[in-house]
Amino acid sequence: MPNSASQSFLLKDSFNTLVDSFIDNKVGVAENFLPAMLAGNLKENLIKLYNEKQLQQAGTGNDTTVVHNKLMRSDIIYWLDRKHNNQYENEFFELMDNFVSFLNSTCYTGITGYEFHYTMYEPGSFYKKHLDQFRNNDSRQYSMILYLNDNWQDEDGGKLRIHHSDSFQDISPENGKIVFFKSNELPHEVMITNKPRLSITGWLKIH
Ligand code: OGA
Ligand code: MN
Numbered sequence: 001m002p003n004s005a006s007q008s009f010l011l012k013d014s015f016n017t018l019v020d021s022f023i024d025n026k027v028g029v030a031e032n033f034l035p036a037m038l039a040g041n042l043k044e045n046l047i048k049l050y051n052e053k054q055l056q057q058a059g060t061g062n063d064t065t066v067v068h069n070k071l072m073r074s075d076i077i078y079w080l081d082r083k084h085n086n087q088y089e090n091e092f093f094e095l096m097d098n099f100v101s102f103l104n105s106t107c108y109t110g111i112t113g114y115e116f117h118y119t120m121y122e123p124g125s126f127y128k129k130h131l132d133q134f135r136n137n138d139s140r141q142y143s144m145i146l147y148l149n150d151n152w153q154d155e156d157g158g159k160l161r162i163h164h165s166d167s168f169q170d171i172s173p174e175n176g177k178i179v180f181f182k183s184n185e186l187p188h189e190v191m192i193t194n195k196p197r198l199s200i201t202g203w204l205k206i207h
Contacts, residue, residue, distance in 0.1 A: 015098075015102045015103075017030045018030040018033065018099075018180055019103065019107065022180050025169075026185065026186060027169060027171075027179060027181045028178075028179065028180035028181065029171065029177065029178070030178050030180075031174070032176040032177075033146065034146055034176045035176075036176065038092065039146075039175055039176050041087075041088040041091075042088050042089075042200060043148040043198055045086065045088055046120065047198075049078050049118060055077060055118065055120055057070070057074075057077075058076065058077045058117075058119075071128075072128050072130070073126070073130075073190075074121070074122075074124070074125040075119050075120065075121045075125055075190070076119075077117040077118060077119050077120075078118045079115065079117045079118075080093070080117060080200070080202075092116070092200070096114055096116070096202075103204070109141065109142075110206055111142070111205065111206060112207065113204075113205040113206075114202055114203060114205055116144075116201065117202065118199075119201045120196065120198055121158060121190065121196070121197035123193060123195060124192060124193070124194075125190075125193055125197070126190055127190040129163065129187050129188065130187065130189065131183070131184060131185075132183035132203065133183045133184035138184065139206055140183040140184075140203040140204075141182065141183055141184075141204055141205060141206055142180060142181070142182060142183060143181055143182075143183045143201075143202075144178060144179070144180050144203070144204065145160065145179045145200070145201050145202075146176075146177070146178045146199060146200045147175060147178075147198070147199045148175060148198040149175055149195075149197060149199075150175050152173055152175075152195075154172075156193065156194050156195045157192050157195075158193030158194070158197040159171060159173070159191045160188060161188060161189050161190075162188045163189075
């Protein structure tokens with residue numbers, strides 16, 4: 001059992017891996033960012049909410065321009081909230097608080113908030129090429145996606161495709177992996193998935 005000093009060292013290690021790869025490639029990736037226990041518990045929450053039909057179709061655009069556009073995206077979502085008093089959501093928020101402190105102190109990012117939702121892509125679902133920042137609201141600064149899928153195979157589809165200026169990068173939605181990039185810079189899409197594809201998606205925000 002690691003003591004809290006070595007635990008926080010391990011945490012810093014994965015924060016460093018994520019931020020270093022972000023600085024090098026514009027896309028930060030870290031495997032096993034979510035501790036296996038927490039990933040398992042969040043996945044259980046998500047499956048329970050899904051079975052209770054609590055997940056809803058996501059819109060594109062912000063509050064004033066919500067368009068339930070099935071041609072653009074077909075995932076369904078449920079927002080995490082401290083008000084749920086759910087142990088695992090709260091553990092997740094604590095991890096994010098630590099990451100935001102780390103990011104603000106190492107990169108002077110000035111992040112003051114965040115929002116995260118559970119996400120389910122049922123088989124046949126996708127999200128067409130898009131940017132995460134809304135045209136009339138620049139509060140979303142960084143996008144983060146954490147995956148909750150064991151043993152993802154190439155034939156399962158559902159890769160995250162990130163478009164760089166003259167190439168693209170495909171990322172497989174493997175359990176515990178996190179992806180981190182600037183919300184207004186990199187167009188990206190979720191390729192059609194052939195298996196249920198589970199994740200937590202969110203944004204680090206200013207004002
Ligand atoms: C999004 C998104 C990517 C993914 O929800 O905006 O781009 O890999 N998700 O789930
Ligand atoms: Mn996106």
